Amino acid sequence: xxxxxxxxxxxxxxxxxxxxxxxxxxxxxxxxxxxxxxxxxxxxxxxxxxxxxxxxxxxxxxxxxxxxxxxxxxxxxxxxxxxxxxxxxxxxxxxxxxxxxxxxxxxxxxxxxxxxxxxxxxxxxxxxxxxxxxxxxxxxxxxxxxxxxxxxxxxxxxxxxxxxxxxxxxxxxxxxxxxxxxxxxxxxxxxxxxxxxxxxxxxxxxxxxxxxxxxxxxxxxxxxxxxxxxxxxxxxxxxxxxxxxxxxxxxxxxxxxxxxxxxxxxxxxxxxxxxxxxxxxxxxxxxxxxxxxxxxxxxxxxxxxxxxxxxxxxxxxxxxxxxxxxxxxxxxxxxxxxxxxxxxxxxxxxxxxxxxxxxxxxxxxxxxxxxxxxxxxxxxxxxxxxxxxxxxxxxxxxxxxxxxxxxxxxxxxxxxxxxxxxxxxxxxxxxxxxxxxxxxxxxxxxxxxxxxxxxxxxxxxxxxxxxxxxxxxxxxxxxxxxxxxxxxxxxxxxxxxxxxxxxxxxxxxxxxxxxxxxxxxxxxxxxxxxxxxxxxxxxxxxxxxxxxxxxxxxxxxxxxxxxxxxxxxxxxxxxxxxxxxxxx
Numbered sequence: 195x196x197x198x199x200x201x202x203x204x205x206x207x208x209x210x211x212x213x214x215x216x217x218x219x220x221x222x223x224x225x226x227x228x229x230x231x232x233x234x235x236x237x238x239x240x241x242x243x244x245x246x247x248x249x250x251x252x253x254x255x256x257x258x259x260x261x262x263x264x265x266x267x268x269x270x271x272x273x274x275x276x277x278x279x280x281x282x283x284x285x286x287x288x289x290x291x292x293x294x295x296x297x298x299x300x301x302x303x304x305x306x307x308x309x310x311x312x313x314x315x316x317x318x319x320x321x322x323x324x325x326x327x328x329x330x331x332x333x334x335x336x337x338x339x340x341x342x343x344x345x346x347x348x349x350x351x352x353x354x355x356x357x358x359x360x361x362x363x364x365x366x367x368x369x370x371x372x373x374x375x376x377x378x379x380x381x382x383x384x385x386x387x388x389x390x391x392x393x394x395x396x397x398x399x400x401x402x403x404x405x406x407x408x409x410x411x412x413x414x415x416x417x418x419x420x421x422x423x424x425x426x427x428x429x430x431x432x433x434x435x436x437x438x439x440x441x442x443x444x445x446x447x448x449x450x451x452x453x454x455x456x457x458x459x460x461x462x463x464x465x466x467x468x469x470x471x472x473x474x475x476x477x478x479x480x481x482x483x484x485x486x487x488x489x490x491x492x493x494x495x496x497x498x499x500x501x502x503x504x505x506x507x508x509x510x511x512x513x514x515x516x517x518x519x520x521x522x523x524x525x526x527x528x529x530x531x532x533x534x535x536x537x538x539x540x541x542x543x544x545x546x547x548x549x550x551x552x553x554x555x556x557x558x559x560x561x562x563x564x565x566x567x568x569x570x571x572x573x574x575x576x577x578x579x580x581x582x583x584x585x586x587x588x589x590x591x592x593x594x595x596x597x598x599x600x601x602x603x604x605x606x607x608x609x610x611x612x613x614x615x616x617x618x619x620x621x622x623x624x625x626x627x628x629x630x631x632x633x634x635x636x637x638x639x640x641x642x643x644x645x646x647x648x649x650x651x652x653x654x655x656x657x658x659x660x661x662x663x664x665x666x667x668x669x670x671x672x673x674x675x676x677x678x679x680x681x682x683x684x685x686x687x688x689x690x691x692x693x694x695x696x697x698x699x700x701x702x703x704x705x706x707x708x709x710x711x712x713x714x715x716x717x718x719x720x721x722x723x724x725x726x727x728x729x730x731x732x733x734x735x736x737x738x739x740x741x742x743x744x745x746x747x748x749x750x751x752x753x754x755x756x757x758x759x760x761x762x763x764x765x766x767x768x769x770x771x772x773x774x775x776x777x778x
Contacts, residue, residue, distance in 0.1 A: 228463030330475035355435025527576030552720035599676035605667035619674035
């Protein structure tokens with residue numbers, strides 16, 4: 195904000211000049227009233243008294259002209275400030291989104307709307323009434339000119355009130371900041387619930403969703419109550435800084451007049467300074483300081499945090515390189531309990547982007563566990579998985595879920611329309627894109643049977659067969675932006691022909707395809723094959739593994755009998771490079 199005010203110095207000088215002229219009545223009002231009483235009315239010169247009061251009226255007219263001139267310059271300062279804040283906030287948010295692929299959440303929207311508008315209104319109010327701070331100083335100065343003795347009695351009380359308020363101000367700022375942060379938390383918690391209200395109702399999760407949002411609401415309410423309790427201190431500040439000086443003056447005035455230390459006009463002028471000048475100024479200091487200034491400082495501080503937050507670069511985590519999507523596994527280790535033998539132990543391999551890899555092995559050797567580790571669903575206890583050279587443990591979950599898709603054996607289909615089920619991972623998908631995805635994986639006939647894109651899928655296990663649910667899940671992921679797709683027996687309920695069509699669709703789609711195979715045909719379609727035996731993982735082509743892996747030869751014999759079919763010629767990746775980029 196200081197930067198913007200410095201950039202608009204001309205308008206600031208104009209605003210200060212006219213605000214200073216507005217402060218003229220507080221400086222001379224008590225002096226003029228005292229002169230009108232002592233030199234005019236009490237001296238038997240009512241005409242002279244009226245002259246002094248006319249001078250006071252003229253000063254107020256000058257202040258009125260100054261007030262009229264203040265507003266255009268105030269707008270000249272405040273409106274560009276709002277535009278600057280919106281621009282800075284949106285720019286910073288977009289930069290973080292580009293760097294980290296973060297979606298905008300409710301907190302970002304609240305910052306760009308409510309908080310920016312709050313800063314604009316608060317800045318206008320504070321600048322408009324800033325003259326009240328000058329008024330307090332001018333009133334004390336005018337009182338000192340009128341009667342140094344009365345000023346000496348009153349000034350310590352005012353100073354004590356100001357010091358007391360400054361001590362409370364730090365607590366007010368901290369609690370107002372908590373109100374702002376918990377307000378953002380309410381928005382952040384409520385937005386996903388509102389966006390997914392149909393899913394919440396369909397899953398019967400209203401209670402859990404309400405509990406999540408209610409916790410944030412209660413936290414915000416507690417912060418607001420704590421802030422309100424702190425503001426009670428302003429009553430004490432006003433009592434010491436406003437009411438006590440006036441009460442003291444009234445109690446001392448007979449004694450001051452009796453001993454000649456003050457005249458009736460001086461006492462009346464002092465009352466004008468205290469009741470009509472210092473009182474409004476102190477009330478503004480306390481009320482604005484505990485509301486406007488604190489809220490403005492907290493809101494500006496919060497926006498400054500957001501706009502100063504640097505985007506996270508790939509080398510520091512959070513984002514991924516734009517082009518590279520190679521998967522590299524280094525020393526991967528995982529066991530389901532501290533005392534159990536590792537299911538995956540010391541596995542190393544690399545999958546070049548665009549490779550079609552099949553993973554085979556007996557049941558229980560850790561194929562599904564490996565899939566969970568590669569996709570980031572399960573965290574390894576040793577080693578790491580790198581996607582595009584970045585450890586997936588350092589990648590934001592929202593990024594990882596968009597880059598990698600895993601389809602388990604039991605596909606998830608929720609109650610809702612066909613369109614809703616297919617576009618969960620790509621809400622902006624067009625009808626043409628949905629038609630292309632359905633045709634690619636072979637789900638067109640199923641969608642027609644259900645009644646089209648807007649047909650409702652009933653809740654319950656009997657709405658679709660297991661194979662039909664798998665077709666819906668395959669279409670959903672084909673339509674998604676994921677560049678790495680892992681099929682964990684995701685076609686086991688399809689017949690061999692439908693399975694072959696689905697796998698071929700993902701291979702043509704581009705990106706990396708990892709298939710946990712349950713049929714020999716899936717392995718035969720892959721460019722590279724990984725054989726897991728519970729201790730080691732061997733990678734090679736079909737011919738290489740028949741020569742080097744007894745387990746793979748046994749699996750082929752088990753799947754197809756004693757006859758080993760000739761492999762299909764799929765020894766090149768979609769971009770024409772050699773498939774040997776998968777290395778053990």
